[in-house]
Amino acid sequence: MASGGVGEEVLRNKQVMLRDYVINGFPKESDMYVTANTVKLKVPEGSNGVLVKNLYLSCDPYMRGRMKPPTYASYLDSFTPGSPISGLGVAKVLDSGHPNFKRGDLIWGLTGWEEYSLITATESLFKIHNTDVPLSYYTGILGMPGMTAYVGFYEVCSPKKGEYVFISAASGAVGQLVGQFAKLLGCYVVGSAGSKEKVDLLKNTFGFDEAFNYKEEPDLSAALKRYFPEGIDIYFENVGGKMLDAVLVNMRINCRIAVCGMISQYSLEQPEGVHNLMNLILKQARMEGFMVPNYYHKYPEFLNLVLPYIKEGKIVYVEDIAEGLESGLAALAGLFTGRNVGKQVVVVARE
Amino acid sequence: MASGGVGEEVLRNKQVMLRDYVINGFPKESDMYVTANTVKLKVPEGSNGVLVKNLYLSCDPYMRGRMKPPTYASYLDSFTPGSPISGLGVAKVLDSGHPNFKRGDLIWGLTGWEEYSLITATESLFKIHNTDVPLSYYTGILGMPGMTAYVGFYEVCSPKKGEYVFISAASGAVGQLVGQFAKLLGCYVVGSAGSKEKVDLLKNTFGFDEAFNYKEEPDLSAALKRYFPEGIDIYFENVGGKMLDAVLVNMRINCRIAVCGMISQYSLEQPEGVHNLMNLILKQARMEGFMVPNYYHKYPEFLNLVLPYIKEGKIVYVEDIAEGLESGLAALAGLFTGRNVGKQVVVVARE
Structure with a gap:
């Protein structure tokens, strides 16, 4: 044997x-x-x-x-x-x-x-x-985080060219890829991260339109309003808590929130309360959680998309x-x- | 003129x-x-x-x-x-x-x-x-609340026969109708309301399988677990706050929450915090807000469905x-x- x-x-x-x-x-x-x-x-x-x-x-x-x-x-x-x-x-x-x-x-x-x-x-x-x-x-990029970015963005977010996309924890294993997928589709893409180095990476290496350091923003909602004066079409949620609350008051009509993770909450005794869910109604918005193992049958299709992007340098990691x-x-x-x-x-x- | x-x-x-x-x-x-x-x-x-x-x-x-x-x-x-x-x-x-x-x-x-x-x-x-x-x-039933029940249940909840449906504010203008639509489809239907009289109405007049008075439940999550030992497939959300938090920990995989209203929150200085949103990921659940004016083009189709039900006594109001x-x-x-x-x-x- x-x-x-x-x-x-x-x-x-x-x-x-x-x-x-x-x-x-x-x-x-x-x-x-x-x-x-x-x-x-x-x-x-x-x-x-x-x-x-x-x-x-x-x-x-x-x-x-x-x-x-x-x-x-x-x-x-x-x-x-x-x-x-x-x-x-x-x-x-x-x-x-x-x-x-x-x-x-x-x-x-x-x-x-x-x-x-x-x-x-x-x-x-x-x-x-x-x-x-x-x-x-x-x-x-070629494993679970890559597949997570792929199904979260293309399947859960139903993205369209020209839409306004926000990604939290945007320089992480998943976020950096979501942002590049969104740019390749022709979206306006903004990411948040927790240091100047990461913000620079988002703008200069991954080609995000804008990026900001959430630790330097006393008012996250005001920060989002600055980058999305017309509101957010798609939010790729990696962090939860206060950032989610800030997104909820900055949504456009029919906003989609792909709930991938809530890392800011995992180490808390009790998760923070999210107060602005009423905006889901006012903006007719959809918030959807997903887990990548349910989509692994799409892995070959994913590789076919992303391997050429890597080899041609259209996506970096x-x-x-x-x-x-x-x-x-x-x-x-x-x-x-x-x-x-x-x-x-x-x-x-x-x- | x-x-x-x-x-x-x-x-x-x-x-x-x-x-x-x-x-x-x-x-x-x-x-x-x-x-x-x-x-x-x-x-x-x-x-x-x-x-x-x-x-x-x-x-x-x-x-x-x-x-x-x-x-x-x-x-x-x-x-x-x-x-x-x-x-x-x-x-x-x-x-x-x-x-x-x-x-x-x-x-x-x-x-x-x-x-x-x-x-x-x-x-x-x-x-x-x-x-x-x-x-x-x-x-x-033949106006805005009726259309709200119709599009909220059939369009937003994507219901299937045999699914477990929970409705809050269930004896209200919208809830009573959602429950009857769900029963007609062959779902198991439980409603919450705020008095014994309303609970009796849900069970005896509208034909809900079960109903409870949320004011008499010190632990809403335990109440839901009692009525949904296998979890909730569909939640028609009319109240928000603590009830939503209790639903979030009692969802089945692929649960759908149609967010119609959050009446418990409208008169508060700040809406209550909702803590259990992480469960959207674990249960791959969808939460979707909607507003009925976007669906008024379906009003004739709605009347064709509901008028016969009323005349045949299959739906009461x-x-x-x-x-x-x-x-x-x-x-x-x-x-x-x-x-x-x-x-x-x-x-x-x-x-």
Whole structure:
């Protein structure tokens, strides 16, 4: 069954463990720790899983919910304190008990935060066929965040040329891509972010029409009115809370809000109250939540669109690379205070 | 131009005036007053308006917003203190300068809270052709609230047979009809209302599967969980605030919320905060505001559906009738404390 060659070799396997649930507040590096275990580089007899070497791990906002106890509603099951955390990543197959995967295949999907993982939920893995782009892109523009931008913008927002588009957390893994999709369609695009560096990136690298630092705006509604004197047609929602309230009073008729995430709320004891929902009626607006796994059947169509854009330089993608599994703790924690500039990736190994 | 007969007759014209803007708090009877003016029962020379005798006036929740100063966002322009208020009503044409209307026609649309009105915005008037139903129905089931229930349920909610439907303010002008539409489609229907009498009406007269008095539920989320152990597919939102928050944690996947109104919020200084919007993502739910004037082109199609239902007794409609223009002040104010049982109508004259 196993495709031989690696045999019974036993190696050290460094792992990132959750120390204890993090209910409120920003997660800290010290909420996790690295430990060293061992791994046999072989799929157990009778298993149809795959044994992979992890290359790139993805830091994503939804992971905050998994640090909470199981009683909290979240996207996925909670992590288990004292066990390795898991997340999306790019990996190389070292041994396979599954007919669809063979040694040497590159995959992306749900894996462990460790050097080597035995993945049994192989149905969630995607095989990587295009390797003439950076492999780390499969944690970002060519992975879940890319698909999120794609379905959130094209499917949920029903965008039209010339519309006024606002994106929060706009320099992040998803936002930077939504903005570039919107520009390619001929929209007017404004993004918010949390530092001058990110604002510059939005305007100069991603080609947004305008961008602003929300931390420097005492009145978010006034800021939006400044950039959207005629109001907002499409809001790609990544942050929630006060920014959402400010958008609600700056909508145009038939505004669409794609609710992708609410990162400003994930670490609060209770989410902030949103007061201006009445405007949904006055503006006949639609607010719609979505989750990308429901759209993965569109992944090939997505690749057909976005791979040429990347190769032709029509879309650029900025990553924030943390080197080494040990650096992943700070990288993941930093996501929730906006420390990262662009998509946060952790390099475990480069092949 | 005028069709003669009424000539230069001058009559007393009682009018309901707004005393002053009502910013916060429930409007009171004393925020309005009745005064007597005079009227010439003739359309002025050169006007293409119509002179009508008002028969039935409609008390509608959106009117609360018109009592606020113009700086507050609302559906329509603010009322003017010291001037008669306006609203939807049923009236009889006494004189007409417009080719589409003639003396004796019955109409419904925007008119004044007074005995006689000169209506110049005739484009908003609907001619009444079916008079074998109570004429007052054109303020309710056959008027704006009926169309609101129709488009809100069928167009915005995309309902399917067997789905779990929850309606707040369910015994009101719109809610009672939404519930009956949902039952006719084969949905499971639960309504909330503010008294035992209304709850009985929902269950015994309108045929809801279940109903509860929200004032007797210390935990609205627990109440909804009791009636919807598997969650809510469709929420027809009339109240906002705490009830919306309770619905958000009781949604099924792909829940649709038609945002029709938020009457619990209209008299507050600041709307309550809604905390559970994150569930829109987790449940991939859609929340959509709508306003019925955008759908008036479907009015004939709506009448074709609902008139037979009424005549066959498949749909019933409960009105709360206030006799006389003077009684309109308390009737309108009472709408915001839920005093009315069913659609609140004011009879000015019966032909």
